[in-house]
Amino acid sequence: MRLVLLGNSGAGKSMMARRIIGNENIPRLSLDEIAWDEGAKRKPLDASLRQLHAFIQTHDRWIIEGCYSDLVEAALPYCSELRFLNPGIEACVAHCNRRPWEPEKFPSAAEQEAMLHRLIQWVKDYESRDDEYSLKRHRRVFDNYTGPKREYTSVASYAGS
Numbered sequence: 824m825r826l827v828l829l830g831n832s833g834a835g836k837s838m839m840a841r842r843i844i845g846n847e848n849i850p851r852l853s854l855d856e857i858a859w860d861e862g863a864k865r866k867p868l869d870a871s872l873r874q875l876h877a878f879i880q881t882h883d884r885w886i887i888e889g890c891y892s893d894l895v896e897a898a899l900p901y902c903s904e905l906r907f908l909n910p911g912i913e914a915c916v917a918h919c920n921r922r923p924w925e926p927e928k929f930p931s932a933a934e935q936e937a938m939l940h941r942l943i944q945w946v947k948d949y950e951s952r953d954d955e956y957s958l959k960r961h962r963r964v965f966d967n968y969t970g971p972k973r974e975y976t977s978v979a980s981y982a983g984s
Contacts, residue, residue, distance in 0.1 A: 829964060829965065830961065831915045836889065858894065871891075875897055904973070910975065
């Protein structure tokens with residue numbers, strides 16, 4: 824298994840990855856881990872790509888998840904399946920509001936909570952943005968991928984995945 828999960832923030836990518844992994848020893852890479860530096864600034868693409876390729880080359884099976892089209896596209900030649908989680912804006916906002924503290928991303932729960940309003944606005948702009956994190960770009964990545972792929976258009980469709 825070499826699975827790539829793509830979708831908006833709050834789509835449920837991490838949740839699906841954890842469910843698939845279960846008790847197995849399957850390495851998981853959240854692209855957030857390699858896309859940002861400690862100053863909350865996007866790393867140069869070549870630095871992130873080096874980390875991505877090192878992860879792929881180090882593991883026989885894996886799950887990679889994120890909203891970064893440029894990094895997802897770089898992983899696609901190595902994956903066995905692409906999954907596009909596209910449950911709609913309302914589901915993504917609801918997931919963001921219920922998201923537990925993510926210590927790998929924020930030093931404290933209070934700092935994560937302070938960013939919530941900005942995150943929700945960003946999630947709501949998914950369909951109107953024209954950047955690498957947008958629905959338009961994710962759709963293009965998914966439609967152009969010729970290998971095995973699935974699109975999930977509701978949270979209910981994630982069951983059993």
